[in-house]
Amino acid sequence: MKIFSKEQIYEGDKLTAKKQNISSTDLMERAGTGIFNWMHMRMQGAQVPIHVFCGIGNNGGDGLVLARHLVTHGYNVKTYVVNCSDKRSKDFLINYDRIKNVTKDWPTLLKCEDDFPEIHHDDIIVDAVFGIGLNRTIDDWVKALFIHFKNCKAYTLSVDIPSGLYTDKAVKDEDAVVFAGYTLSFATPKLVFFLPETAKYTVQWEVLDIGLDQEFLFNTITEADLIGKHEVLPMYIPRQKFAHKGEMGHSLIIGGSYGKIGAVNLASRAALAAGAGLVSAYVPKCGYVPMQTAFPEAMVITDNNKQIITDIDFDIIPNVIAIGIGLGTKNKTVNALSEFLKANKAPLVIDADAINIIAKNKTLLELLPYQSVLTPHPKELERLIGKWENDFDKINKTKAFSKKYGFVIVIKGANSITVFEDKLYVNTTGNPGLATAGSGDVLTGIITGLIAQGYGAIVATIFGVYLHGKSADLAIEKYGYQSLIASHVVEYLGAAYMDLFKQPEQPPEVTEQEQSTENAKTDKA
Structure with missing residues (x-):
């Protein structure tokens, strides 16, 4: 709309x-x-x-x-x-x-x-x-x-x-x-x-x-479009009968540090649940056992350091890379991110500490590929674009930032807004249950999984934000707002996909006999 x-x-x-x-x-x-x-x-x-x-x-x-x-x-x-x-x-x-x-x-x-x-x-x-x-x-x-x-x-x-x-x-x-x-x-x-x-x-x-x-x-x-089911349904790419995992794309999730491996776990699970054929996680050594144990569907690559990422080096060719979740901002990690960006050619989804590092080292912005997707929470967005006076000022500054660098940016909120240059896409799904740890990591993973399958960055972000919110909307019917956790959002991604094709329920037809009985009751009353 x-x-x-x-x-x-x-x-x-x-x-x-x-x-x-x-x-x-x-x-x-x-x-x-x-x-x-x-x-x-x-x-x-x-x-x-x-x-x-x-x-x-x-x-x-x-x-x-x-x-x-x-x-x-x-x-x-x-x-x-x-x-x-x-x-x-x-x-x-x-x-x-x-x-x-x-x-x-x-x-x-x-x-x-x-x-x-x-x-x-x-x-x-x-x-x-x-x-x-x-x-x-x-x-x-x-x-x-x-x-x-x-x-x-x-x-x-x-x-x-x-x-x-x-x-x-x-x-x-x-x-x-x-x-x-x-x-x-x-x-x-x-x-x-x-x-x-x-x-x-x-x-x-x-x-x-x-x-x-x-x-x-x-x-x-x-300038703005309102995004609901009817808007995202045409974006959906159906999977062909003879499709195999090699055709569904390979997502690489880079992040994690001691005590924050769960963020990579959530993002990796979300990428695979969103439809990526393969998911690899790049984590410090402390993350190897947790990742292999908690999420056996993922492949795991480790940094030489036990607690933080100090050198990003891998021999796979991913279709898309998400980076930043649980990463930390230690000096060695900052240097590793900088060197990675200089060499990287893959599409990027950037979140959390990768955004914080880039916000402090603005020259790194020039190293990001065109239509890189940035998913900051409000404080991270402020570090990128500066303080704003009100919501209109925030939108205008985000649009200017997007136009300058060619990025796709998500302004998170009750109605998350995807911004690309002068265009706004206002999401209609989601609820207060998403105010919980890890929900942003899941969003990053969903968008990454969609890009891996061949969705363009803008469409993947719009679609991903919708699916993220719809999953939460379906999950609260069982868990409620207070008890919703990020894992539930991943759990209900399949239901969110299925809901795209669900027809609204039609009221039951009234037979002539039933109508006659109802009319008689009305006349008597």
Whole structure:
């Protein structure tokens, strides 16, 4: 799914109106009616008090369309206009006149805190105050209104985007933003729904189709894509009947130090479970017995040193190399990594201490192959790109870093984002159970195993991040968040693959006899 910018949405609105020969007012009618249909389907005429707060722009116009339909369908609705400016959009004014034509209870004008209505915790608030066009600091009394929403604890539904939330910049004052229980977003989700600092402003979101031009939606290239099952399924490369392990690629996992051999174990297991034909682990001598014992499917190569890696020397030709997990940052290890990078020709997946070493020795960045994959946790990312002020600054700095060196970078989080140059791929799988030791090592192994099989670096990273999260989503059904460990994620990789081809369950068909019986019960009631 594409994540359109606000500028692209404006362009899509204009193009749709032109190509479909409709007015912007007609398009607003579609949007407001879409919100009404969503509510009506769930409420079925229930007389819960509904408070619709409308701004004086197009988002407010959407709210007025909704309110009009609620009135004409007999709902217990009260409409308010948040009079935050002298300027009103044309379509707002048109719909303001329309709602006055269907009810004697005209919208109440709010101009200050004294005008705020009483709202009970079991009421419903519809927030249609500000939309994606907000580009200024809101007035103090409007901020107080949003605090009023929050304090009354009523369920809040936002139209398109929680009011006060910008689509393309950070929030400076969280009290100046509506906290929505649900947001119905027109045509596209907003990037801010997935960023750590701004995702908290809506608990859930859903996209409503308002009939924007299909050619525009299909052909427009967006900065960000939302990655789910439908996006990764075409990436999947099926295994042929006569395939053998030599054709599935050879992954080499380099890392480990005394007490940290488990990281290499996890990454190696993940690479093989992701589909690599062969996996070799390069570890210090202390890792030989643990690796051979705990993971007999892996081949093991050892450094001459017992506790750390001091010299990276092997006689195999791997298709891809992952390096850094559990590696440590001793001087001899730093030198070994430097010499390895100077000679290496294989694709790389770089994680953990390899990133930390490179961050302290920036000249090593020039030695990394094009489209090397970097999987830093937040602190490691900061060491690479520098401190950031907010999530947008972090994304911009990561994009600049990716463009400068040609790397694929994973910004880890609840919605991990794969970055390559100017493009963002926002993942939808995963859960808080992944906040556990070793989960990053598993991700490194999955991506490595995919590259070994012939997936390109960008696709392998997008696909790998998805599988990693999906495995965890399936595993928590058995283990829960708190008890999920990294080994469980490897264990459920097969289930994550199988889920790609799982069809959604269809509701059972109702026979004529069953329907007749149900109708009789209804009539009797």
